[in-house]
Amino acid sequence: MNVADRATAGFRQRYGVEPAGRWAAPGRVNLIGEHTDYNDGFVLPFALPLRTVVAAAPAPDGRWTVWSELDDEPVEFGAAEADEPGRVDGWAAYVAGVVWALRADGHDVPGARLAVASDVPVGSGLSSSAAIESAVLAALVDLGGLDLPAERWPRLAQRAENDYVGAPTGIMDQSAVIRGRAGHALFLDCRTEEVEQIPFDLDGARLAVLVVDSRAPHRHADGEYAARRRGCEHAATALGVTALRDVPVAGLDAALARLGDDETRRRVRHVVTENQRVLDTVALLRAGRVRDTGPLLTASHVSMRDDFEITVPEIDTAVEAALSAGAYGARMTGGGFGGCVLALVDAGAADAVAAAVTEAYAERGFTAPGTLTVLPSSGVTRLG
Missing domain, CATH: 3.30.230.10 (Ribosomal Protein S5; domain 2)
Incomplete structure (x- = not known):
């Protein structure tokens, strides 16, 4: 039913x-x-x-x-x-x-x-x-x-x-x-x-988006999400801008130099560079270059992992396994501390990439992930 x-x-x-x-x-x-x-x-x-x-x-x-x-x-x-x-x-x-x-x-x-x-x-x-x-x-x-x-x-x-x-x-x-x-x-x-x-147009590019449900328990997700939001608001105030959207990539280094601690600098760097990655991805999609968005997806994940610090071992394992199995790009999606990963893959390779992620999970003793292939609806x- x-x-x-x-x-x-x-x-x-x-x-x-x-x-x-x-x-x-x-x-x-x-x-x-x-x-x-x-x-x-x-x-x-x-x-x-x-x-x-x-x-x-x-x-x-x-x-x-x-x-x-x-x-x-x-x-x-x-x-x-x-x-x-x-x-x-x-x-x-x-x-x-x-x-x-x-x-x-x-x-x-x-x-x-x-x-x-x-x-x-x-x-x-x-x-x-x-x-x-x-x-x-x-x-x-x-x-x-x-x-x-x-x-x-x-x-x-x-x-x-x-x-x-x-x-x-x-x-x-x-x-x-x-x-x-x-x-x-x-x-x-x-x-x-x-x-x-x-x-x-995934079909036209002969590509697919594989979504991996990490099945990772959300670890302090609500409190950490709120903490990231407060940190961004405080950083915007310190920089004298309405929101971090107003910090341009070209002025990022100068902005970071004005912030007092490394954690805040990393949080700001993620947001500013992530905004630019969205704009770059849009430009590629407008040009029909779907496959070329892959490296931007992976760069986004690295930024979330290293600068914003919102990934967990299951999530990182899924990204690494998908990339090793031939994904053009992969990243965590959502607020973090659990949730899902998406991977851009060849349409005929989705099952093989899903199997590689499942095998990597088994090797590390994680609960088996869920996987599905999706199209924009x-x-x-x-x-x-």
Whole structure:
């Protein structure tokens, strides 16, 4: 049974009626541009074929009830709980956070019954949280006939995660999940929120992106992510700029010389050079030179490993094994301290590269990784 049918079946079983509709939102993988989003920088994610689906219908009592296939106990809440961040916790906080963000934006949010099913792995760095937020947002906008242009959806979904759930994410995840387009990567300026759809024709180049779920436990991920963000903000203040986006590569050495400790200098160097790598990757893709982006992907990983210090042994092992097996480039993707690796490989070599990574894991006694080959897919959509 596919994920949409699972959501429908769950809705029927839980509520005893048919849903009014189903809304799907993808996970995402970031081709390049890590920890640049909250520094007002550039990112280049694309939407995945993996989906979270929400089946939903109006609830006449004006309350919200949500059921997930991952937790058979439904969660119910009303306006009082939705209007107070922290009152709804656990996975249902992502749903309540969307209700809160819409209400705070002045919308009359309809009560609803919702059922959630997902193929997006939780905790793997593929934006399962943004997927559920975006699918719920799409459902509530449609059910309520809300006047809310899609360009504003990413910011509201981000507010749900930042201010209700309490996760300090940037705007990238929600933008990719909502605004992704099949066959393209989404070039996003996180300061202006301007987007450009960049052709990412893997089939035409006879290439594939292999995603490796490292299965590494997230080690202090939340606290370390927040610490990196605070460090970048403090460095920007010390340099007298609004954000590290404003430090040009040509002026990097002079900027680093003004900072007082080596750790801060390395953090800044990663962000500034990563922004440039995004711009260089976009230029290559515009020219149809997909294969030539490989070295930039690998350079990004080295920077995350050595300067930003957010990788773990499983992640580094996957990158090294993929490169040794012939990948054109490989890097960690996501916030770090676990999650996934992506590798740019020949279309016919994906299985061999995946096998090499699995073998390297076995040699080191790591839990076997998960692997899948992906193509850029479409963003949030109503299925009917």
